[in-house]
Amino acid sequence: xxxxxxxYVGHWPFRKLVFNTLSGLDELARExxxxxxxxxxxxxxxxxxxxxxxxxxxxxxxxxxxATKFVPFAIVNPTYPGWEKDAREMIEKGFCGFELAxxxxxxxxxxxxxxxxxxxxxxxxxxxQLAEELGVPVRICASFENFRQRSDLDTxxxxxxxxxxxxxxxxxxxxxxxxxFSLLAVVGKLGDLVKARKNIYxxxxxxxxxxxxxxxxxxxxxxQEQICFGSLSPxxxxxxxLLRTQLSDLDGEMIKKNGAKALGII
Amino acid sequence: MDIREKLxxxxxxxxxxxxxxxxxxxxxxTLRVESADETMRMFELVGVDKVVASLPVNTIKRCEPEVxxxxxxxxxxxxxxxxxxxxxxxxxxxxxxxxxxxEIERCVLELGFVGIKLYYDYFMDxxxxxxxxxxxxxxxxxxxxxxxxxxxxxxxxRQPLVTDGVHMANAARRYPEATxxxxxxTVAEWEYSLKAIEDCxxxxxxxxxxxxxxxxxxxxxxxxGAERILxxxxxxxSACVGKLLGARISEEDKKTILAxxxxxxxxxxxxx
Numbered sequence: 153x154x155x156x157x158x159x160y161v162g163h164w165p166f167r168k169l170v171f172n173t174l175s176g177l178d179e180l181a182r183e184x185x186x187x188x189x190x191x192x193x194x195x196x197x198x199x200x201x202x203x204x205x206x207x208x209x210x211x212x213x214x215x216x217x218x219a220t221k222f223v224p225f226a227i228v229n230p231t232y233p234g235w236e237k238d239a240r241e242m243i244e245k246g247f248c249g250f251e252l253a254x255x256x257x258x259x260x261x262x263x264x265x266x267x268x269x270x271x272x273x274x275x276x277x278x279x280x281q282l283a284e285e286l287g288v289p290v291r292i293c294a295s296f297e298n299f300r301q302r303s304d305l306d307t308x309x310x311x312x313x314x315x316x317x318x319x320x321x322x323x324x325x326x327x328x329x330x331x332x333f334s335l336l337a338v339v340g341k342l343g344d345l346v347k348a349r350k351n352i353y354x355x356x357x358x359x360x361x362x363x364x365x366x367x368x369x370x371x372x373x374x375x376q377e378q379i380c381f382g383s384l385s386p387x388x389x390x391x392x393x394l395l396r397t398q399l400s401d402l403d404g405e406m407i408k409k410n411g412a413k414a415l416g417i418i
Numbered sequence: 419m420d421i422r423e424k425l426x427x428x429x430x431x432x433x434x435x436x437x438x439x440x441x442x443x444x445x446x447x448t449l450r451v452e453s454a455d456e457t458m459r460m461f462e463l464v465g466v467d468k469v470v471a472s473l474p475v476n477t478i479k480r481c482e483p484e485v486x487x488x489x490x491x492x493x494x495x496x497x498x499x500x501x502x503x504x505x506x507x508x509x510x511x512x513x514x515x516x517x518x519x520x521e522i523e524r525c526v527l528e529l530g531f532v533g534i535k536l537y538y539d540y541f542m543d544x545x546x547x548x549x550x551x552x553x554x555x556x557x558x559x560x561x562x563x564x565x566x567x568x569x570x571x572x573x574x575x576r577q578p579l580v581t582d583g584v585h586m587a588n589a590a591r592r593y594p595e596a597t598x599x600x601x602x603x604t605v606a607e608w609e610y611s612l613k614a615i616e617d618c619x620x621x622x623x624x625x626x627x628x629x630x631x632x633x634x635x636x637x638x639x640x641x642x643g644a645e646r647i648l649x650x651x652x653x654x655x656s657a658c659v660g661k662l663l664g665a666r667i668s669e670e671d672k673k674t675i676l677a678x679x680x681x682x683x684x685x686x687x688x689x690x
Contacts, residue, residue, distance in 0.1 A: 167609065170633050183419055298629045299570045300606040308570060360628070362460050362656050385632075392630045392660025394421035399463060399656075 153418070155188040155411025156181065156390075157291070158331040158355050158382030161209060162194035164296065166303040171386040178218035180383075180390050188221045189385075190249075190291065190329070190415055196227030197256040203229075203238040210245055223415050225249045225291050229257040230275035239282060248415060249289040249329075250279055254315075255307040261292075262318035280323040289327035289415065292316070294338065294358075296387055313341025320345060320352060327351040329414055331382050334358045335370040346374055353414040355382025356393045356407065361400035368401075376403055380411040424663045427672055428465030434678040434685065435461065437562065437601055437626035437650030438471040440496040440504075446475060446488045449495040457653065458500055464659045468685065470650075471496055472507035472535035474564065481539070483517035486510050490521065494529050505688055506531035507562060511539050512550050519553050526557050532684045533560040533599075542581040542598070543588035551589070555596050560622070560684060562599040566606035573606075582607075583614025590618040602627035602652055604634050604661070616641045622680065626650035630657040635665030644671035648678045 161173055171180050174191070181189055196205030206226045213224060226242035228235055228250045239250060254261055254276060263274035283290045295310050302308065316338065320328055328351065333339065335354055339346060346352050354374055361367045370379075381397055383390040398404040412418040440454045461469060473489040475481040486509055493506045508525035510518035525531040534554060540546050542563050554561050567582035568574055586600045598621045603611050605627035615621040625635065625647055638647055644667070651658040662672060 167631075184421065185419070297631070298605070300566065300568050300573055301608065301629070301631075302569050304569065360654055360656060362463065364456060364459075387631060389630045389632050389661045389664035391421060391424070391664035392657050395425075395464075395656045395660050395663075398421055 153188065153412050154184070154186045154408040155190075155381060155415065155417070156186050156383050156385070157190045157329055157353070157380045157411040157414055158293070158357060159189040159191045159385045160194040160387070161191060161212065162196075162205065164194060164387070165198060166297070166306060169386050174212050174216040174222060175218055177222075177385055178216075178220040180385055181220040182218075184390065184394060186220060188223055188411065188415070188417065190223040190225060190411070192225040192227050192251045192291070194296070196229075197253045201232060202227045202257070203235070203242070206238070206242050206247065210242075223248045223417065225251045227251045227253060228279050229253070230279050231257055231259050236278070236282060239279070240286070243286050243288060249291060250283055251291045251293070252276060252279060253293070255309055255311065261311065261315040276319055277322065280319065280326050283326045284323060289329055291329040291331060293331045293384075294333040296332075296384070313338040317342050317345060320349070324349060327353070327414065327416070329353050329380075331355045332357045332384055335374055335379075336366070339370075339373045346378065350378070353378050353380050353410065355380050356396045357382050357384045357388065359396070361396040361402060364401055376406060377410060379407055380414050381408050421663070425465065425659070427663070427669065428659065428676065431673050431676055433466045433649060433676045434468040434470065434681070435466045435650050436470045436599070436648040436678055436681065437624045437652050438469045439473060439653060440471050440493065442473055442489065442492040446473065446485055446492060449492050449499070451499070454496055454499065458503070460655050464655055468503060468505065469500070470505045470507055470532060472509050472562070474509045474535055474537040475511070476537070480513060481511040483511075483514050483521070487521055490525050490529070490531075497529070505685060507533045507535040509535045509537065510550065512536070512546050513539065515546070515549050519549055522550070522553050522557070526559055530688045532688045533562055535562045535564070537564050538577040538580040540579055542585040543592070547589065551593050551596050555593065560597040560599055560681065562601055562624070565600045565611065566602065567610045568606045583611035586621050587614050587618045590615070590621045594620055596620060598622065599624060599648065602650070603638060604629050604631070608634055609637065612638055612641050619646075622646045622648060624648040624650040625661065625675070626652035626654065626658055628652075628654040628657045630661040632664065633666070635661055636667055639665070639667045639671055644674040645680050647675045648681060649676050
């Protein structure tokens with residue numbers, strides 16, 4: 153089993169993506185014997201009603217007949233009416249987890265921060281509660297493009313370590329997939345929480361793991377059992393993460409399989 | 419397929435990395451040997467044969483001549499530590515025109531450096547560069563310019579004079595006999611940068627940098643041709659080796675980029 157926990161279908165408004173369908177991802181995955189990909193529809197970041205994107209992905213899944221097994225995540229916008237009903241329905245229809253996009257849907261992971269100060273409920277917290285009730289993981293992607301290249305119409309901020317800490321420390325029973333986060337910068341702010349919690353996972357998309365010193369530092373902060381293969385396909389070239397997994401001092405075979413545990417598919 | 423099988427193209431063909439750095443102590447006086455050895459170990463791991471390196475001085479304050487001279491001596495330490503593998507590029511601050519021109523001559527004629535590396539001290543099309551460019555034309559050496567079209571505010575503040583593709587194109591049209599390299603096209607707004615230099619045959623680019631967006635390489639080859647693209651990593655080997663391996667371009671184009679065929683003459687001359 154070889155699991156990629158960080159993949160998307162859909163369109164990015166600021167540049168043309170290729171391989172951005174399930175068939176396209178399947179083509180990329182099959183070349184390297186990747187058996188499973190956790191996938192969400194990135195259109196859900198931009199549609200006013202994110203669930204329309206989940207339904208698009210559902211239709212694409214119904215028509216798909218490739219070899220790679222896709223593990224679908226529903227993008228949930230807790231600021232939009234009816235989100236809870238939609239989220240429950242997507243799990244009933246076979247989706248395996250929720251994805252939060254706080255920078256695009258304009259709320260914060262922490263109840264203390266500006267966006268949520270005047271909200272009667274902690275919106276990210278409400279999604280976490282639902283995930284806990286349904287026993288599904290929650291995925292949060294730090295960023296889709298490097299901050300130096302983002303369009304003026306895109307969000308300028310990445311999700312901070314402080315915000316993550318505020319959320320994760322409160323909902324300890326929810327499995328969290330934190331994708332495209334820097335294993336050095338952001339994880340450092342989470343402190344001992346990562347080591348204390350076996351259900352917080354990261355991926356390989358950020359970090360120069362071929363450098364032994366960087367690899368050592370990352371592993372001092374994140375146990376290897378909690379690092380999964382992730383490619384951020386189709387935004388990125390998948391080969392970079394294969395090199396990080398197989399040529400660095402990481403245990404490549406373990407990294408390839410860790411995603412199965414994170415996604416609850418073993 | 420195992421990614422190591424794909425890596426054979428690096429192992430079986432000449433590979434020159436044209437945009438590299440070996441770091442110094444904070445005073446730009448001494449090579450950090452342990453870090454340099456680790457960098458060379460990584461290059462060996464991924465099959466890089468030759469490394470072209472410089473030590474630009476990362477400061478928004480003016481870089482005094484004694485500092486850039488010292489930085490170039492550090493690069494020369496690396497050249498001597500890894501003979502036949504590492505080649506030098508001279509960094510100069512063009513505001514000190516007389517000293518900068520003299521330093522380029524020293525580095526090329528005495529130390530055997532193969533080109534110059536410019537930082538974000540001025541835009542590439544600023545007239546201050548005229549004597550520098552003319553000296554490079556005279557010595558027939560390439561000008562590698564740190565470049566990116568930055569979109570984020572912190573970098574706009576930190577690097578207010580960072581060159582982008584438009585500045586490169588302006589300079590190239592003014593000096594068609596010069597050889598320019600727009601550094602790390604893959605970083606920041608890369609489609610903008612490529613489009614700006616598309617019609618300037620004397621502007622080459624390198625594919626170094628930590629950003630590995632698909633389909634950067636396919637786009638660059640389509641717009642510029644493989645002959646105008648140089649391999650490099652800027653200390654991000656996994657990102658750069660990965661984007662070349664993953665690119666849906668021909669094997670011949672990959673080999674052209676890896677070998678840096680258009681730039682072979684600069685290395686051959688240094689080896690004599």
